[in-house]
Amino acid sequence: MPRTPTVPTYRLHAPSGQAVVTVRTPEGGRRDVYLGTYNTPVSRQEYARIVAELATAPAGVCLAAPVAGRTVNELLLPFWEHVERHYRRADDTPTNEVTEYRVLIRDLRALYGHTLAREFGPLALKALRGRWLDAGLARTYINQRVGRVRRLFKWAAGEELVPFAVYQSLTAVSGLQKGRTTARETEPVGPVAEEHVRATLPFVRPAVRAMAEVQLLTGMRPGELVQLRPCDLDTSGDVWVFRPEQHKNAHRGKARAVPIGPRARAILERFAPADPTDYYFSPRRVVAALHAERRKVRGTPLYRSHAARYAAQRTAAPKRAAGRRYTTHSYGVAVSRAVRKANERRERLAGPGNFDPVAHWHPNQIRHAHGTEVRRLYGLEAAQVALGHARADVTELYAERNLTLAAKVAAEIG
Template identity: 45%
Template sequence: MPRFTQKLPKYRKHRASGQAVVTLNGVDHYLGRHGTKASRLQYDRLVAEWLASGRAVAPSSAPSHAALTIVELSALYWRFAQSYYRKDGRSTRVTPGIKAALRYLKDWYGREPAAEFGPVRLKALRARMVQDGHSRRYVNDHVARIKRMFKWGAGEELIPESTYRALALVEGLKKGRTEARETAPVLPIDDAAVTATLPSMPEVVADMVRLQRLTGMRPAEVCLLRPCDLDRTGDVWLYRPASHKTEHHDRARVVFLGQRSQAIVLRYLARDPAAYCFSPSDSEAKRRAAAHAARVTPTAYGNRPGTNRKRRPRRSAGDCYSTASYRRAIHRACDKAKVPRWSPNRLRHAAATEIRAKFGLEAAQVILGHAGADVTQVYAERDLAKGAEVARRVG
């Protein structure tokens, strides 16, 4: 197998001409007389430009504005997006949307010059998305992703700046002024539906649901809860997630846990401080233990515990729930309880609605973590006091 390396291309001597040379993406670049300071500076400049482009395009061999096709621009942007839109070592949910938008773009205009893609073609592509039955918000998001790619291309000097400026003039679809369908708003989940679903959930998932309903956490914040992230010095515990949605905006996130929330979390703290509190492997172990306790066949007969398991299963329970696995667990419980499916985001909406009705809009913003990044230290302290007071009264 080939050995991959991250080393820089070498500064070499071309024996026939006596010049220095460097090879970038299979293209030789001659730098002047070998060993001179000028050739070294030329080498440094070319390699720096090549690295700045993500090792994708050699500087002097980059396609001209007229020659670069949309397929080529999309390939370069996709390579950039995969490395840029990452969090905690994994791709974010942004990348699937980018891939879907680029698929639309390449299907119709893939072989066309990227510099010639203008507002009329973008509107035609948008109309196709509407005809395919996509919602107004979905279409606007895709159009924004396509504009963002052309903005990146202009910033990398791959296409003229005027191409992006022209596309930026295309406004998004307006509600009531387009044939694109509208999506239903995310409404708070009725507590009666939650109560009816809880008995059908695994114990761990049920506790996650109860905790999220009390605190208004995001689903990802519930999944990532660890003992080391909890400050238990006061009567109201403070949970500061190690990773959260708005951290790239330099915003702090604090979740307040009152007495009822603490009672739920307390059962999951007897573990390694860096281990996740709500673990699928723990949930699976509890399910197997419950099944074994309900066993009717004597252990001397039939399969003994553990003998009918695969040695190398294709899938096994992990150490941490993802937002997707958390949502699927809730959906399975809804199907089992014969309740219309609901998703964990609706728990956050329900908590926000209740807190706003009882304590006002500012309190809801504090609890949900919607404060701006430029607040002063005094305002932050007032927010903490208000959040603690809400947690004491709500539980």
């Protein structure tokens, strides 16, 4: 006899306050279906509908999701779980998209959380876009957010959480066009003058100074630089080659190779960790070196009682531990603080209004400066390969020639 399908349990999803039931899918897996606010007539009605459907469906499979009464809030919960699973790098760390969707979900909940998901249409999307316009966001960034809203509802339609027509209607909303909107335009990222970089470096820690110098010599992206480890380097030749596991186009199946010339090598050798799987630039080692330096100039010996008291203080008021490696954010913050300190010093020495300020810059501009210099010395093709801008459809022979040319550039100026 065929086994009688088990009736799923109506239960509370504590973090959201929603009623939830777990059903089997036609593919043999399981899916959580959110029914609405826990212990309300609407959620009980949806539960009864699912139980009735299970009684007639083959092998106890729930074939349809309750899309009729689902609100946007009820849609966002399973979507957020999808975001946390999907947007991950090879080492299982979340990508920047997780942060972007977190902010997007906050705005969606504020404006349309209690709106029926099937009723979220073009006018609602335009109202959401208007909120971002009023907040002063840039035109290109607003268009990116609108695209994320569309992807949210496309995913929901694929999961049968909303009718496909809902997603289809959102595609009718055009992106904001340059010159035809009040949204501000962003300035293109340009190169930073090397003199401004050099003026900033005395105000950063040695590790951050080395990071900026290596970036000037190699043109790495900040995200590539912060993950640099000895185990990721091919050191068999005069020019080392760094192949980052994570980079901008890794999810597209593209490879990235960064040649490292003798000047950059000399810098890296000064910061080489004992463990080849550790990072060249580590805040943890920076903090340890700082403490060691302070102990050297300490006037009184570090007695056992002192060490015990310091340990008790750390336990009572723990501080966030330094990380194993810098992030692009912490690298950028260190640069911004250094620029401010450099200008404060110039102002003290010359007086307000009587000095040439150091221009504010961020690490991505170093990469542009490197590309500009390579192009000036070696031409456009050399700049493209040095920065890793090769097209995806080039032949393997052309890719090999690119690496050879990039290595030549690194050997001479890197």
